[in-house]
Amino acid sequence: MDDPEATQWAQLVFGQANLDDPRRTKRLVQLTSDMAENASSSILKACGTSGKIEGAYRFIRHEKISPDEIANAGFIPNGLI
Numbered sequence: 001m002d003d004p005e006a007t008q009w010a011q012l013v014f015g016q017a018n019l020d021d022p023r024r025t026k027r028l029v030q031l032t033s034d035m036a037e038n039a040s041s042s043i044l045k046a047c048g049t050s051g052k053i054e055g056a057y058r059f060i061r062h063e064k065i066s067p068d069e070i071a072n073a074g075f076i077p078n079g080l081i
Contacts, residue, residue, distance in 0.1 A: 002033070002037075003033075003036075003037045006033045006034075006036040006037045007029075007033045009033075009036060010029045010030075010032040010033035010036060011029055011033075013032070013073070013074050014028045014029050014032050014070070014073050014074060015029055016073060017069065017070065017072075017073030018069065018073070019064075019065055019069055019070075020064060024059070024062070024064075024065060027055060027056075027059045028059065028070065028073070030052070030055075031047075031055075031056050031059060034046045034047050034048070034052065034056075043056050043057070
């Protein structure tokens, strides 16, 4: 289920993340949107499908993605809100 408000929020906050590959940014937006829709759920429950779950765990384990890059992406728009 896609909540337009969660998707819009995720795009606003993380859509400009510089993760060296637009597919990573797209995955970050999708993952944060799924998690926002299901804030009290685990990744398994929030993602729902096996493909999205595997994509989320691959994203989290990716050696070229650091928590600092994700955090920095979230700080910029939050200062504007």
